[in-house]
Amino acid sequence: MKSTLYLCLLLLGLHVQGLPEPGHSDEQEEQKAVHSPGDHSQVEGENLPHLKIAPGNAEFAFRFYKQVAAEGGDKNIFFSPLSISAAFAMLSLGARAATCHELHKGLTFNMTEMEEREVHEGFRHLLQLLNDPHREVQLSMGNALFVDDQLKLLQKFLDDVTNFYDSEAVSSNFQDISEAKKKINDYIERKTHGKFVDFLKSLDSDTVMILVNYIFFKGYWEQPFSSLLTKDADFFIDAKKSVKVKMMHRSKVYNVYKDEKLSCWVVEIPYKGDVSALFVLPDEGAMKQVEDVLLKETVSNWAKSLKSRKIHLYIPKFSISGCYDVKNLFKKMGVTEVFGDQANLSGMTENTSLKVSKAMHKATVDVNENGTEAAAVTVVEIIPMSLPIPPPPVIKFNRPFMMIIFDKTVHSILFLGKVMNPAASED
Template identity: 45%
Template sequence: MGPAWLWLLGAAILPSVHCRPFPARGDKSPGAPPAPSDQLSAPAPAYHKITPTITNFALRLYRQLAAEASGNVFFSPVSISATLALLSLGAQADTPTQILEGLGFNLTEISEADIHRGFQSLIHTLDLPSPKLELKVGNSLFLDKQLKPRQHFLDTVRELYGAFAFSANFTDSATTRRQINEYVRKQTYGQVADCLQEFTRDTLMVVLNYIFFKAKWKHPFDRYQTQKQESFFVDERTSVHIPMMHQKEMHRFLYDQEMACMVLQIEYSGNALALLILPDPGKMEQVEAALEPETLRKWDRWLLPSLLDLHLPRFSISGTYHLEEILPHIGLTNIFNLEADLSGITEQLNKTISRVSHKAAVDMNVWGTRAAAASGLLSQPQALNTTRAPQARFNRPFLVLFWEVTTQSLLFLGKVVNPAAG
């Protein structure tokens, strides 16, 4: 057995709310049932069979990442799960089952074919053009020119995951790394650079997934009301000065007394939502431990429109992870040992995966144009009564979840511990 040969790379992820105004696909909440349809016999979209599992996987992975990091956390569950599911198509023997069960799928309840059809449907739906929400999802494979990949594998990943294969010279590792990074940079409009770190000459393949998300607030913040320097309390002993955005606006909101946290849903102009969770001081670990899919569904039922005096930090954070060290702790063990069989990709590959690299970034600020239409979920107040609006001040660590509403998929999940840390 030779040394490490394969990288899986989930990268190029930038949710950003400071873009120019783009148009929308509708308004619904994550976890909400689809709107009634006249075509009652129409089957549910295939992605409905997989998105709950991706959410569950996201929360399991988040807890592991948060346990190992004292600072900011940010990643894309859709990107990571799609990359691993794609890889399972090239696996043989028990390896596909190990990968898919590691992601959380119960193969007695859903077939492998339905899982892949679900990802096909999810990627296709997320990638549909929308004037108000810019969302771009893609998969690519970079294979060393000495490899002879199986045509069936190439055809299948192109059909199901829209993945195109590129020939590369991994003997010249520096040039190939630069070429792949440039490809990612172009796919994300220059927002994610240097996502792929050094690899050795023994590397023969890189599997890449990228996801790019750009949207504007449905109710933009007034940039003239942004305070240039306010205190953000990283912990009991540390505070940093950051720009704090401010608005008085209607948002769906609740305070969960049992979990000791505030929950706020903010809409984008497109068919997307941000869910912000602000634990009471000292309660972050309690909230993280209780963060389950049922908790999210409960909050979605309880959230009610409220006029808020909202203070939200302007921030830009990122996360870079070597998931080969993390994923075994949540059940994805066997794909990283010598028993993994990935010969469905090419006969020449019979070595272990060395690196699962993932990079995600988020940039949240005030820019955008005020949307003219009010949300169907929210009622506009008769008058902005400043004396009654409860204050939601995000001046200590909080969680952020970005949802695409049509597919009810959790695109990004993170924790802002220090908005000044980048």
Template identity: 50%
Template sequence: MKAILPLCLLVATLHLTVPSLTQTDHHSAESQSTDLQDQHPHEGGALESCQQIVPSNTDFAFRFYRQATTQEPVKNIFFSPVSISSAFALLALGSRATSQAQVLQGLGFNLTNTREEEIHNGFHHLLLLLTHPGSQVQLSMGNTLFMDKHLKPLKTFLKDIRKLYKGEVVSSNFQNSTEAKKEINDHIKNKTHGNINQILKDLDQNTLMVIINYIYFKAYWENPFNVKGTHKDYFHVNAKTSVEVKMMTRDGFYKTYSDRKLSCEVVQIPYKGDVAALFILPNEGKMKQLEDSLTKDTVSKWEKSLERRRIEVYIPKLFISGTYDLKKMFMNLGVTDVFSDRADLSGITGKPDVKVSNAAHKALLKIHENGTEAAAVTGTDFLPHSVPPVVKFNRPFLLLIIDQYTHSIFFMGKIVNPTEK
């Protein structure tokens, strides 16, 4: 019988609230480890290495999205594909044989075209670029392996997860499951600045190892919405149901594109820094057609076709979350061995008798004006006295939050009901 390894891939927190970046945010970003400081964020070699994995990560994001929407067709969806991918890639680092091949193929890699070493190097450089100090986006992202104190991880594994995945290993007393659970929950609470207080509700008696993956992201709109403009309005969940929301509005210049073939409007709203949100509004009754057409080529076409024009945009204030059983979803993607008695995770401890018992991911999204009235006034575009076209996100829409430098999808979601907690 295999010992059990719950893989809790958790915690994407997207937080967009504070009016301005404080000094402490800036300094805490700058005091990150020295290997990040040595790395110039826009180093050509690092970007080249990332490009080995970003297309597969993007494919994975859409495959995962389809799994999520199949399981809950009429619910909000929100997750961090880059976060899930990095945690399973770390698991692949400790896997061997078929277990490893299944994980990497599940993540969208073609192992005849891409060597395992290139995949891990790609993630290493991607994590460096995404979390570089001095960025105007506050992002902390990492992986922690909680291991029973009687298990000894291999030195090579420890060295590799530190170097490649900014991972850490914490020795835990899993014989006392209450104590271990508290330690893991406290660790995540600390890493996500108190945004997620509980990731583990209970621990199996046979648990020997838990992997926690977290991402905490905080960004500020390049042009904040004026708080005075926010008003009550209706969001049409479906033909029969409408809910009251707080609708933000702004009249300004945005990059937009009307995709006639897919019957949708695309609006890019930039954050300060290298990150932008793509809001995609399908015409009535066209959501399914849009979802079926989601590929990296579609998104690439949108990004290339965007043109700056003046619009009046309406977006609901949001606070939603998504929680996913990754074990179930990855098994549907063909990743089965690591969850069974056939698991070979001998790259972690040197022993083959460990398996993954469960895997979870939780992501939060908060969209807010994040500007004071004063800041909103200074951020106003100079506008002529004509009436611009209106784009109103008052029915289900898709959202992609993309790092513009590496073209990585930080977050992906479908907003079906902004009031659903």
């Protein structure tokens, strides 16, 4: 009988309120250079490890988004594709044969163009860059294995998860479910700065391992909104339904692009540091049209087409969340073997057959005047088995829109979401 592996992914994002920074004139702000997510420096070279996995991570992000959107109906969407990718890439260190191949394919890594080791080297480099303490944004990502003290893991697997994913192996007593659960929940709460409390509500009695990935992000807008300009306004969920929101407003210079072909506005709002948020506003009734062509090439084209210009920007404050059964979504994306009795995770342990029993991801984001705070956790439970002359355009995010938080240092999407109803209560 196989042990089960429980993969739980947790994501949190929070914008922090604040006042505009003093000492910045409109002229200074308008002269400030704003870099787009598409400006990948050629000087860096395409052979850096984290750049090799960037295309696969981006493609996976949009594949997963589309699978969520296909089932989500009119619900808000928010998740961390990087947290999910890192967790399953780390898991693949212990996978063999078809199970390993299927995981790599599901994560959209082209293994005909790179070696398996390059995937893990890429994540190692990515983690080093994300966790650089000298960056202007507060950003951290990490992993941990909570292992039953009766389970003997292979030394190579332990060495690999430490070397590539900087993961610590924490001996845990899964015979005492409450004790094990508390240890894991305390770790998650600490690493996400208190954003996730008592994340694990229960554990299967035959759980022998929990794999956790977390990501936490806290950034401040390069040009904060003034709370004095935030007013009550209508947000139109559809043609027949609207809700009241707190609408932020700013008339300043941003990088923007009007995609006439896809009928949407794209606005980049940069954070201090090397992270930006892309807000995508489809024309009324055009959301599906935009979602259907949401690919890394589409976003790259938007990024390259962004031009600095003054706009009248209106965007709501919002707090949304989402909870996803990643196991169910992955199976629909063709990743099935790791969840079944045919799973080959023999690279983890010699004497115990393992499989993934659950994979969950939870995310939340709160957008306010001054910045963004976001976090994600992945937990795996294992049981045996240029400026125009015309007047500035008015871009009003008063209908469903998308949000992409992009880290330019690692060329990776940290968070991806869709706001259908900014006033909806959290899941």
